[in-house]
Amino acid sequence: MVTLSPFAPDQFPTLPIIAGLKLGVTACGLCYQGRDDLVALRIEVKNSSIAAVFTTNKLPGEPVKWCKKHLPTPPQHLVMAAGNANVFTGAAGWQVLEDVAEDIAKREKITSNAVYFAMTGVIGEIFLATPLLNGLAELQYAVPNPALWQRAASAIMTTDTFAKGTAQTAKVAENSVQIAGIAKGSGMIAPDMATMLAFLFTDAAIPHDLLQQMLHAAMPESFHGISVDSDTSTSDSVMLIATGTSDCLVAKTYDDPLYDDFRTALQRACQDLAYQVVTDGEGIAKLLDIRLTGAKDSAEARCAALSIANSPLVKTAINGADANWGRVVMAIGKARVALEPEQIQICFGGHVLAEGGGAMAYDIAAVNKHLAGRKVTIAVNLGVGNASAQVYGNDLSHDYIRINADYRS
Template identity: 45%
Template sequence: MSKAPKTVVSPLAPARFPDMLPVSGLRLATGHAGIKASSTKLDLMLAVFDRPASVAGVFTKSSTAGAPVRWCRKHLSKGKARALIVNSGNANVYTGKAGDNAVVTAAKGVAGLVGCRAGDVYVASTGVIGENLPVEKVVKVLPRVYKSLKAAPWHDAAVAIMTTDTFPKGASVTTEIGGKPVTISGIAKGSGMIAPDMATMLAYVFTDAKLPAGVLQSLLKVAADASFNSITVDSDTSTSDTLQLFATGQAKHPAIAKVGDPALRKFRQALDALCLDLAHQVIRDGEGAQKFIEIAVSGAKSTRAARTIGLSIANSPLVKTAIAGGDANWGRIVMAVGKSGQDIAETSLNISVGGHPVAINGAPPAGYDETPVAKHMAGQNVAIHVDVGVGRGKATVWTCDLTHGYIDINADYRS
């Protein structure tokens, strides 16, 4: 039923997978469970924490969230994790009672090996919707996968969670808390905010910091808003979107009780930057993407208003097709600002593209010269700045263009 997804790598992909650091107290393994049609493709990723890790998570707001998301939400309140199991090739969404049973079976399978409760095992699935997950294939290979746990097989882990992605996504950084070194490493998958047949956005971030679950959750929420919640490929929201942050507590820094602790400043910046890096990689793998687009909005009533305006521009098919065509079409940007429903000052609306003004105080600049703008639009990176002139709220969002490639992938995906 499914045709093979395109295997050409996105033109916006990074040159190579980054060098990534191990996280003390975390081991990873991958395997072939045979869920993906191709038996040579990795489709299973297992993460095990030597000791209980603190955990935080943000999940899809969809009212049709899948069985694994419901499982994770249910157990997150305890704030502890011993393992994470992710399969690709099947999303285990809309599979009724069988879907819930499959989650329990997978969690129990891992728990038996690790020696923990099933509720301490986080589960995610990504792939085809509405087909039963052959969880027995997962259970069968688990012992062998468990035996192969290693400190840092990041590249394979990032590959094992891919579906329509054209490249694996990872990022790693060292920072400090209270003068003691701390590592953060994360992987993500997603090629479009979602393509619910064979995709979804998943991101897992691991650190050796020693932080209680409540602090992690606060940090993650802020990091997510400025990164994964500020990107869009096609405005569609997955039934399985998941971002989780695990902290093994192996770092040697002093105890942190509150998210407001000044000792967290550098860690917070590093986490925000790492989440943004991963989110940008998702956009760079956007279905059919030819251009990476940054939309900065300022002068709005609030940060939230600025983000709403930014996403209204980023989600507009007319703006995205104009950029695909290399057209600095400010009329379409004005339209998208208008449909956002946010307060703006029409007579002080300013728009620039690549730093070149295309609208000043709500009208084209006198003697407007399109040449430098057209040159900027011809490149792979397009930067749009919109000031709506009513306040101090600002936000930046990222998207890609809407091209024939998107239609090819999504109109011809199944046959």
């Protein structure tokens, strides 16, 4: 049996009501039996805006293609489903989206272009319309109270062991605006869209192009800064929907100081969700916090940090609580970034283990104590520049194999 991540929070956060949103959750039997797997969200305002970032995988799912085609049409409906990702299903998979969007459009008296989709689950399975159509027909929409938000976050889980949510507030001039976010993701998690699925909602009024810039700016240090297994999903999607129901002021440019606090809150929200995704990484026993400094530029900093985070040998060493900094040497060496062997410094938990081109004497008891904990920090200075990057990863455990040798995802 898969056990709860040791990083699971004590409770799901209290997500705010975003005026203009109604939420419905049900069990449609798309793949799982006897559990919620379908979430529909009605956006009851006409002038909402949406920003989104999708997977860089060259074989994206039909829902990703659908959303890319219809962006930036102001969203009026959003359908999320778990169990079948509707990926590599060809014309038939696309037709299901057409049919479901038409069905919703007729009932809701909107255009089908304003319906967005996000799905997660097995790749390549035949995707049938009937479960979705039946589920949507009987769905009850309601103002999203905290319990309903939690039910929605739970309904989109696959191998996740806990529901993921975030709640933030920000000031836009005198107005308080809210951010509510939910996400799912546990395996097939690698940067360049790392979340599988994340949805953020705000009652701020922000035009599409500014919203899109804000979301892009929030990525590098949140969803693009985590890796569970170096595998990039075909379904990864992050969507940010602004209803504008807070009647806050609207700025004309992305960097208007009016949005300073909102940008910060959005960054917090993305980081919070990304952290929850990586700490629910399949089979996680230990969180890996990699801080790379002294790189030539930020691309190389990120490349070296990810090479450490994704190395099976580093990940298994951390799982075994082994201060095997030699494998960190291997991982930065294979990243082929600019480096200076004599200048490299490698620290575990703040203790210098290697410096000046070789091993250093260190406080073994203190390092072992750090490695025995849940969070392991590896800091590497490449010694050639001023660029840095931070990446979260996790260990490679027996549970990762147990989960993935059995589960179809």
